[in-house]
Amino acid sequence: MKLTLDALKPGNECFVKRLASRDILGQRLMDMGIYPGLKLKVVRNAPLEDPMELELDGFYLSLRHEEAKYVEVEQV
Amino acid sequence: MKREKTLVALAGQPNSGKSTVFNALTGASQHVANYPGVTVDKMTGHYRYDGIRMEVVDLPGTYSLTSYSLEERVSRDFLLHENPSVVVNVADASNLKRNLYLTFQLLEMEIPVVVDLNMMDVAERRNIEIDVKELGRQLGADVVPTVIRTGKGKKKLIKSIRMASRSEKPFQPLRIDYGPMEPFLAKIETRLSMEKSISGKYPPRWFSVKLMEGDSEARELVRKHLAGADEILGFVEKERHSFESEHDELPERHIAFRRHLVADKISKTCIRPKEDTKTPLSDRADKFICHRFLGPAFLVGVIYMLYYLSIVQGYNITNYTWPVLAKFRSLVESILPDPGFIAEPLIRSFSLWFVDSINALLNYIPIFFILFGLIAILEDSGYMPRMAFILDRLFNKFGLHGQSTLSMVLGGIYVGGCAVPGVMATKGIPDERARLATIMIIPLLNCLAKVPLYVLMINIYFVEQKGLAMFFIATISLLIALPVAKILTLTVLKNRDTAPFIMEMPPYHIPTIRGVLGRAVERGWLFIRKIITIVAAIAVIIFVLLQFPGISDERQAYYSEEKEKAIATFYKKIKGSPYAEELKGENLMALILYWNEYKTAKMMTTGEEAAKELNQKFEEENPVFFKIVQPKKDRVAKKVNRAFKKLFKARKKLLREIKKEKIDNSFLGRLGHSMVPFTQWAGFNWRVNVSLLSCFAAKESSVATLGALYQQEEEGETLEKRMKKGEVGFTPLHALALMLFMVLYPPCIATTIMVKIQSGSYRWMLFSVIYPIILGIIVATLVFTGGTALGLSGLQAMFAFYGLALTITIGMGFVKAKNVK
């Protein structure tokens, strides 16, 4: 089974492999700086578990798990 | 003399400091916010340099220039169609790589670009070293490092803008290498070059990249300008397909990917990698601020402080500002024509009504100023996105969005906000469905104007449980708003677009005093302008509706008769006294006014010295009248005093009866009466109806109108007492139904207008007015009729309703809504 970003826990690091969304979500992810080959880290989950906070190359994004499902990753 | 004008566009990613650059350049104070997506409208200003007028436009912050979001479309359209001479790309130096992604897209449009490498102080603090020269060489554009918040680099930036605008040499920016896509792009470019009608209008490279991206607006341009549009678009579509099948990747993804690759390459050659990798301060702070338990606790604390400082402390300030407003009223009163014995000149009653209406609103200004200032601090500091982060899960369950938080706080998530700025702030919400849902529920929150009615009702009918009742009313609005949002999401908003919640968590900043004050003043001013003008207009209408058609001639004659009787009695009583002669004819009315004036003046003075002075002043003015007012030991004067007091009281009673009859008989009163068959099930009598009707203008009218309906019988009697006396059959259950109706009261006129602006349609505006009325009647009827049938007390009904609302809210949270993209 493919590993996706939503399955990662805080502290985990990974490389982005593929964005599995063909629609606006995929484009938004790209525009916000999530692209194949990028290394990122899950920093924390929100107090109610969702959304999650990511660190990528010196800046921070928050993303819902439901959307993180579309980011295929490879854990480091 | 020729007047030259140069158009300069400011573009950049959110939080790069565009608005700060705009302010530094133009000197105007404009919204500066550390919150993604605050600027959607473009702002314009200007400055002069070299005798040339430089028009500056602050475009909305965007991460990219596709046409997926409103902000991006606004920026793109401006750059494409308004022909700016220069684009200043404000980029965050501490995050250069990510910012380059947008820079490339700007360069592609082939408008001269100056890159403002802002936030150099932050970059330095983080040990990021940037080779500015090399960066400029690679980009093919001027790069100016600045710390614009302190003004560092501003001069150089202004000079660079001027240089770029002169454009002596053609602008030859970096050309992104799209790798395997290049042959496809070349084909489209060749195809486009055959079309005479657009050659030179749009940069050919840019156009082909956009078409390859499948950009909807680029396609629109083809349709608009080219005769054989369908053929060309078909050709492009074929190319897109063959690229995808050859490379197993969507063309638009590949384009974005390539841009990231180039950004990565450039940043590797121009940025000295930072040596220490210790976590930035903001992230360490977030360990606590977004902590599982501390985070929500901190959030509650922040919201509590917000209301404590603005509502409680702001209210204390009104103790100082209210006398100023009261003085203003007296001033107006003093220049108006005097009232007659029972007839008040229309101009007088109208002017006083008008001043009272406006004063009621002006009284809130200190509260709003503090509230707006504090919210500016929250926005500027960067805490807002954290609030969104913490609350998104909860709000999302009800069809709202993490970024609804700001709107809801402004609208009064606990007690005391204002729906106007609340609805206004919804423009930052990227998800259309959540945005509309937020707009629709903001008026259900507890705006400041609803509070006086709550306080009145609680002080009369829930005296024993004041704290509990206040907590009930403060939180019930949210328990109604959330399920309503969910129901709207599942029904009328079902097919609206949703957007992913990908939000930047910017680093914390220390807010600047100038930024905070600037915004507090700006929002406050907006409030005054928008609200006061509208409320003033409506005050006039309500006045007319309450005054006319007035009292019949018959009744008028009756009141005149009563008046003559009272006066005759008075004269009979004082007959023979030396004062009788002095109080003949017009002098009697003069004494009434004198008496009134003295009493009011006396009420406003404190201290013995001042009282003495006051007495002296009034004695000098009219020694005879003074004797009657202050008879002391003089027996004759005392007798006159007593008789006069009776007359005075009789007059008051007449005035009260006339006013009551006037309202009773007025258009609004008749409407209130005619509504009783419907509203009786909710426990509203005609007086309550009239007061609720008068709220359409502004909700603070509710208490004022009730005040007019329950006239004073004794001097200084509070409205609480008067109402209790006037409504014998009124129970706590009535009060509860009324309070709940107030929670669900339709938005005021000013909010309605804002709803129209933010939702962009009259239909939504109408909807926002109608659904709360229906819901309000249902809820009030349920509570009153249901409560009566079950024999519940007010308090029991309160608990029952709270339980019901809580159950529905929790239940609604589990219903899933489908996403639409």
Ligand SMILES: Nc1nc2c(ncn2[C@@H]2O[C@H](COP(=O)(O)OP(=O)(O)O)[C@@H](O)[C@H]2O)c(=O)[nH]1
């Ligand atoms: N340290 C630092 N902060 C800055 C600088 N320029 C702007 N800021 C802050 O960055 C935040 C975002 O600025 P703003 O102008 O609203 O960005 P915009 O979203 O691009 O319009 C504000 O808190 C500013 O005070 C700078 O040169 N240095």
Ligand SMILES: [Mg+2]
């Ligand atoms: Mg801005």
